[in-house]
Amino acid sequence: MPEPVLVRPMLFGSLFRRAPAPGGKVLVAFASQTGAAETIAWRTANALAGASLVKVAALGSLDTAEIAEAGTLLVVTSTYGAGEAPDSARAFERKQMAQPGAFKGLHYAVLARGDRKYDATFCGFGKSLDRWLAASKARRLSDVICVDGDDDTAAMTKWCELLTRLGATTSVEQLMPGPPQDWFLAERRLLNPGSAGGETWHIALTPREPAHLNWTAGDIAEIWPRNSEAAVEEFLATHNLNGELSFRWRGYWTFLRDIIAHSRLPRSHEVEGIALDWLVERLEGFPPREYSIASLPQSGCMELLVRKAVRDDGSLGLGSGWLTQVAPVGGVIKLRLRPNPNFHPPRDGAQILIGAGTGMAGLRAHLQHRQAKKLGDAWLLFGERGEKTDLYYCDDIKGWQADGTLTKTNLVFSRDASPRRYVQNLVTEQGDEVRRWIEGGASILVCGGLQMAAGVQDALVAIVGQEKLDQMTQDGLYRRDIY
Ligand SMILES: Cc1cc2nc3c(=O)[nH]c(=O)nc-3n(C[C@H](O)[C@H](O)[C@H](O)COP(=O)(O)OP(=O)(O)OC[C@H]3O[C@@H](n4cnc5c(N)ncnc54)[C@H](O)[C@@H]3O)c2cc1C
């Protein structure tokens, strides 16, 4: 691990507006769907704890009076849907942000996480929040800081500089997620041969360090795709490059062979006649891909359920292609665990688990959790294409039914019925029973694709109403892992 780089306050110049003196009250509010923004919020709070009185809270749990009371508000948020708030802040966006608050005297800054591939809605919610706070007469400490994914060192440096001005002693490395770890691809198995849909693979990974077998149901694995070894060696040989040279890359000293392995391979004209330092600087590193973890650490390995993405030209999706086809069994997979508190098990009690396709991954980890705790009272509603080809983990389902983990199971297979039926149709058809479970205090977990999740949400709103669903979200009883 490299030495942390401490940022020196005098470097900031005019980037920031006048900051309040350190030592005041700081409220760190987060709105996060899959845990990244929440992790930064906690690191932010820890960094400031020595200098100020710091409180951390989910943005969605705050009202305008609590915000107005804080001397300084630091918001760390992500953006979902098309420029919308994460689930936990949707009601806040609809209700509190509908009109300006009265925040005269409040200083604030917004760190907005997003993904540039969403283009027009890049960091959309963070930007709306920033505008709302400004319209509410709060004073900006910095322009909104937009962070594109986990490796945006430039943006995180700005956040680090702001925190240092507020009295924190921290470094960019301390604020950013650590490097990925080495895991091994232990097993790869096609689960749906003959399916009308894409191939779905069961992937099992074991860690180099046994201590890394440590996560909670609902957490996410970030996987670094890479080029095949053969492609890397061919590239190095073609351009007569020494793979053993090392360069500082993404904050760490790294061998050229590994840098090339984790980057889009440049075309010949992008390499020839170019100084090596400059080539390395210009390489486009592959971003990580996220996968819901489908097992618990007690099983001794991490299991994933991965749909192989195939593009129109026949080439494979970067992450899913790496895991399901390119990576050699026994080979190293670079992986980082991301805690995802927003999808951790809700309080014990009855539970409705809803999903489709690879959404079974997240639901399976939760069902294993419930099985281990002998919680019972769970209802699975799940949809896939064909019963004969796509009912993955059928033996697990039978086992959960047999030992009482699952008290009710409804499965739907879209290609086996005409007209096609999906899991959201199941939810609607079972509306009365769903309402009874919810009125009895059941929590709801939804895992899988965005379109399915939107359909399920519409069905739930029709059954219990938006207010009830907002309340369940706030109480942590309606949780989604969606993509
Ligand atoms: C919180 C979360 C949890 C997730 N959990 C799971 C899970 O459990 N299982 C799972 O399978 N997935 C899961 N995903 C999705 C996963 O992260 C990836 O998005 C998915 O595997 C596709 O990525 P890829 O790199 O294989 O494909 P990419 O390379 O990103 O390509 C995906 C698609 O984009 C299009 N595309 C991209 N580039 C091009 C191009 N150059 N030309 C033409 N078309 C292009 C194609 O349609 C292609 O099929 C999850 C995502 C999130 C955010």
Ligand SMILES: Cc1cc2nc3c(=O)[nH]c(=O)nc-3n(C[C@H](O)[C@H](O)[C@H](O)COP(=O)(O)O)c2cc1C
């Ligand atoms: C389904 C989905 C929709 C998203 N929509 C947007 C978007 O509209 N704009 C954006 O900038 N980022 C978007 N993102 C990217 C997330 O904001 C980004 O991955 C962020 O780092 C997640 O942080 P979190 O884990 O705290 O929720 C989206 C991600 C997903 C999975």
